[in-house]
Every structure is written in C-alpha cells, then in structure tokens.
Amino acid sequence: MDEKVLRRMNKALTVSQITEGVKKYYCLWISPGFNIIFGNIGETIKSLKLGVEFLLKYDDQAQMRTIRPVTPYPGSPLYYYAIKKGLLKDCADFYENKHINSDLLSVNFTDLTDDEFHRALMEANLKLLDNYFEKTKKVIHAQTGNYILTKMKVLEDIDTHRIKGGRKWQFLFIAEKLALIIMEILVSLNS
Secondary structure, eight states, rough: OOOHHHHHTTOOOOOHHHHHHHHHHTTTTOOOOOOOOOTTTTOOOHHHHHHHHHHHHTSSSSOOOOOEOOOTTSSSSSHHHHHHSSOOOHHIIIIIIOOOOOOOOOOOSSSOOOHHHHHHHHHHHHHHHHHHHHHHHHHHHHHHHHHHHHHHHHHHHHHHHHHSSOHHHHHHHHHHHHHHHHHHOOOOOOO
C-alpha cells in the first residue's frame, strides 16, 4: 500500500492506521476484507509491489486475495477525471466499450502501456495465488499427515494386542488399515 496513492484517492486513512486496524481484527480472530486496487492516477509498479507485500504479510488464509484494476465508475471523481482527460467520452462509452470485465483494465491512468499494466497485474496476482495455494497445500498435508499418523498409532496399538502371529501379519494388518484410511480421506476430499 502506497501512502501517496491513498492521499491521491482522498482516503482518510494512512498505511499505518490500516495496518494497526488489521492487527486489531486479527487479535479478535476476525478476518478483515481487503480490497486493493491498482492503476489509479500516478500509480507505478512500485505501488503495486507495496500492495502485494501488504497482502502477503497479512495473509491469514481466510480468503484468496487478488488485486483488481481501478475502475472509474460513472459519478465518481475518477470518472470525471477520465472524461476531462479524454480517456472516456461518457457513461455509454464506459459501459458499452470500456468496462467489459472487472478483472480487465477499463481506463489506464498510469504511465504504463496497457500491455505492461496487464503483465504487471498478472504477475502480482500469480504471486498472491501461488502463496495462497502453497500455504493451503501445506495445511492439507499437515492435517492429512496428522490424521494418518493418529489412525496408524491407534491401529498399531490395537494390532499389537490382537495379533500374536508375528511381524508379517502385523504389517499386513496395518497396511490394510492404512489403505482404508487413505480411501476415506480421498472420498472426503472429493465430496
């Protein structure tokens, strides 16, 4: 998050106020919603990187977070700025020609070309998505591993007391039970 951009957008909060607010929410076990946009007047690759760093630092895995392009909706100060600068003609131009999809740039207020803008935003969002999925994968692996280890320990304890026929039979019993546990997990993941 970029202090200059917040001021340019007439936001009443500073980066430090936002950061403190996020921390207070987390202390209460509440996940705040973040809506970070990129592409406002004067924004640069540096301001995009600051947004990515903020989202990565305060990622609680509650939501998959991405950054969207700024959109000059009719009636907003940014809309009138776009008309004044010749970037938009009118409301019809916005809805019929420019605002095709909220994930796409409708009006470019930066010094980047449209291609540079889209590439930078794509790279930023890929970084955020990779982070989200990598952390999610680790959580799933940890949960699955703990579940299997717990089940195996219980089964091993039961098996040791039930089967007196030697290690070979004990191993086969545990392997059979482990296969059933893995099947349970796979079925529950696909449900």
